[in-house]
Amino acid sequence: MFLALKEIKHAKLRYSMITMIIVLIAWLTFILSGLGNGLSTLSAASIKNLDAHYLVYEEGSGSKFSKSLISASLKEKIDAQSEVEDSALFGSAMAAVSKKGIDEKTDIALLGIEPGSFIEPKVIEGKKLDKNIQNGVLANKTLQDKGYAIGDEIKVDSSTIVLKIVGFVENETYNHLPVLFSTVEQWRAYQFAAPGANNGIEDVVNAIAIQAPNLDAENFSEKIGGIETATKSQAINGMPGYMEENGTIVMMLVFLVAISAFVIAVFFYVLTIQKTQQFGVMKAIGAKNSFITKAIVSQVFVISLVGILVGVVLTYLTALVFPEDMPFNLDPTLVVLYGFALLLISVLSSFVCVRQVSKVDPLTALGRVE
Amino acid sequence: MKRLEVRNMTKTYDEGSSTITALNNVSMEVDAGEIVAIIGPSGSGKSTLLSAVGALLQPSSGSVIVNGKKIETLKEKELAKFRLNEIGFILQTSNLIPYLNVLDQLLLVKKMAGKVSSADQQFAKQLLADLGLEKKLKKFPNELSGGERQRVAIARAFMNDSSVILADEPTASLDSKRAFEVVQLISNEVKKRKKAAIMVTHDERMLTYCDRVYRMEDGVLTLQS
Numbered sequence: 001m002f003l004a005l006k007e008i009k010h011a012k013l014r015y016s017m018i019t020m021i022i023v024l025i026a027w028l029t030f031i032l033s034g035l036g037n038g039l040s041t042l043s044a045a046s047i048k049n050l051d052a053h054y055l056v057y058e059e060g061s062g063s064k065f066s067k068s069l070i071s072a073s074l075k076e077k078i079d080a081q082s083e084v085e086d087s088a089l090f091g092s093a094m095a096a097v098s099k100k101g102i103d104e105k106t107d108i109a110l111l112g113i114e115p116g117s118f119i120e121p122k123v124i125e126g127k128k129l130d131k132n133i134q135n136g137v138l139a140n141k142t143l144q145d146k147g148y149a150i151g152d153e154i155k156v157d158s159s160t161i162v163l164k165i166v167g168f169v170e171n172e173t174y175n176h177l178p179v180l181f182s183t184v185e186q187w188r189a190y191q192f193a194a195p196g197a198n199n200g201i202e203d204v205v206n207a208i209a210i211q212a213p214n215l216d217a218e219n220f221s222e223k224i225g226g227i228e229t230a231t232k233s234q235a236i237n238g239m240p241g242y243m244e245e246n247g248t249i250v251m252m253l254v255f256l257v258a259i260s261a262f263v264i265a266v267f268f269y270v271l272t273i274q275k276t277q278q279f280g281v282m283k284a285i286g287a288k289n290s291f292i293t294k295a296i297v298s299q300v301f302v303i304s305l306v307g308i309l310v311g312v313v314l315t316y317l318t319a320l321v322f323p324e325d326m327p328f329n330l331d332p333t334l335v336v337l338y339g340f341a342l343l344l345i346s347v348l349s350s351f352v353c354v355r356q357v358s359k360v361d362p363l364t365a366l367g368r369v370e
Numbered sequence: 371m372k373r374l375e376v377r378n379m380t381k382t383y384d385e386g387s388s389t390i391t392a393l394n395n396v397s398m399e400v401d402a403g404e405i406v407a408i409i410g411p412s413g414s415g416k417s418t419l420l421s422a423v424g425a426l427l428q429p430s431s432g433s434v435i436v437n438g439k440k441i442e443t444l445k446e447k448e449l450a451k452f453r454l455n456e457i458g459f460i461l462q463t464s465n466l467i468p469y470l471n472v473l474d475q476l477l478l479v480k481k482m483a484g485k486v487s488s489a490d491q492q493f494a495k496q497l498l499a500d501l502g503l504e505k506k507l508k509k510f511p512n513e514l515s516g517g518e519r520q521r522v523a524i525a526r527a528f529m530n531d532s533s534v535i536l537a538d539e540p541t542a543s544l545d546s547k548r549a550f551e552v553v554q555l556i557s558n559e560v561k562k563r564k565k566a567a568i569m570v571t572h573d574e575r576m577l578t579y580c581d582r583v584y585r586m587e588d589g590v591l592t593l594q595s
């Protein structure tokens with residue numbers, strides 16, 4: 001630390017520029033991970049929010065809501081199983097809505113749930129869903145920005161259905177769209193308006209969410225028959241495009257971090273090479289390799305730590321000026337994770353330089369001209 | 371037992387087909403409180419001898435014995451320790467650490483051995499005062515004159531209170547007035563602190579401060595006076 005800090009102090013400009021590089025890399029990494037996280041939240045937030053352990057789909061649907069139609073009557077059989085604590089019906093549909101006085105139609109996801117069930121989200125404004133208000137819906141808060149308010153009657157495109165907003169919820173998106181939660185019956189009225197659309201299944205739903213902490217999924221599916229049982233994370237991965245999208249984001253981040261590692265390593269390497277002569281001097285007056293190693297590694301550690309912390313601060317500042325509807329969601333655990341990854345990479349890359357140090361011949365200190 | 375002995379040292383370099391004999395059966399002795407000079411033409415092997423004594427390179431044959439201990443028996447790790455504790459190298463001016471101030475240049479030596487005590491601080495200041503640098507403690511190398519830098523290098527060589535002081539052309543970059551001062555300072559410190567010192571020099575005028583003078587010629591060392 002002695003050498004490391006003295007040197008930084010003495011060559012402020014040089015070291016602040018190197019720190020700047022780390023800051024920029026950290027900043028970029030955090031912004032990208034925030035955007036990536038935001039995007040994946042957008043595509044499946046409502047499923048992530050489900051307070052369920054498993055979801056039951058039609059057999060052969062591959063855990064996709066759009067391919068699964070089952071009868072609500074299965075619920076009785078499911079509830080009768082000893083492992084199951086509770087269950088709730090679930091249906092999804094895509095629609096466009098509009099209201100008087102707003103020209104533009106808004107794409108939404110219409111999710112049908114049972115009022116009062118454990119998957120009903122927390123209302124932040126207005127009232128909960130009510131069995132007796134058949135056309136009542138809970139809307140995602142972002143619809144407020146589009147001009148929708150509690151009590152509004154909204155028209156569902158290509159149908160005669162008129163819905164009424166009774167309350168607002170937050171962070172509820174599905175397939176990148178804001179969600180309207182309605183009763184299962186209302187959802188059915190929209191989704192299966194055409195005769196035969198329900199494949200002739202009585203009281204059809206897409207899936208049944210269940211709370212059952214200790215469930216043997218395979219065994220369970222067999223017992224009930226005609227269904228498949230997926231964990232919540234399998235259900236999320238089954239969302240259209242979710243895996244592909246996430247894969248793209250992860251690839252971007254992996255490349256970013258890998259290339260950053262290389263850039264950082266090259267910087268520190270050049271820095272070390274420039275100091276070969278000094279290391280020779282130190283060795284000639286008795287420095288062990290470990291002494292010089294400690295100086296280098298601790299210096300890299302300090303620079304990287306400062307750079308990453310500044311990067312975090314910058315990221316949060318940037319998040320403040322991002323537009324409201326930008327899908328930016330900075331998960332603190334991700335920030336810590338990527339922060340540590342960058343720190344680790346820097347410190348490891350400095351060990352490449354350390355190898356160089358052990359090769360320095362103290363004879364160089366004599367400054368003999370060959 | 372002498373403080374420092376060199377016995378029958380030979381060093382050869384393989385240069386492709388030919389071999390260069392940089393040192394040819396060199397023997398010498400230096401006792402505590404003695405400063406000896408080595409003179410000789412360029413390329414005669416003076417630096418090679420100094421490097422071997424300072425454990426910076428390994429002779430092809432022969433021994434260096436410091437305080438009765440043969441240094442060829444030391445392992446790599448112990449060599450660093452040996453250099454730290456037993457050898458004070460006076461390097462050329464450019465060999466100060468650019469980002470350390472004068473006081474820290476000296477304290478670095480102690481840092482390498484572990485912690486810096488307040489006694490070490492006192493000792494460093496004392497040494498620098500001896501060399502007339504008491505007003506320059508916080509200066510960086512680029513703020514010092516050539517003579518001052520060389521005096522810092524001398525102080526640094528004495529900092530670890532080693533048995534042996536080695537100086538390779540310490541006056542090479544100085545004008546003759548400064549050169550005299552510097553050699554005189556080295557000589558004084560060697561006497562005062564009872565070191566065994568070897569100084570390589572080009573400049574025959576410096577020899578008045580030395581107890582004995584050896585001449586190096588084509589790797590062969592002979593006592594001149």
Ligand SMILES: Nc1ncnc2c1ncn2[C@@H]1O[C@H](COP(=O)(O)OP(=O)(O)O)[C@@H](O)[C@H]1O
Nearest residue numbers: 368383390392411412413414415416417418419
């Ligand atoms: N690493 C080396 N490889 C080959 N030859 C060397 C090497 N170091 C020194 N020599 C040779 O050894 C001889 C003595 O060099 P040196 O000790 O530097 O002389 P001086 O210090 O008296 O000028 C020279 O001929 C030089 O070319």
Ligand SMILES: [Mg+2]
Nearest residue numbers: 368416417418
């Ligand atoms: Mg020489």
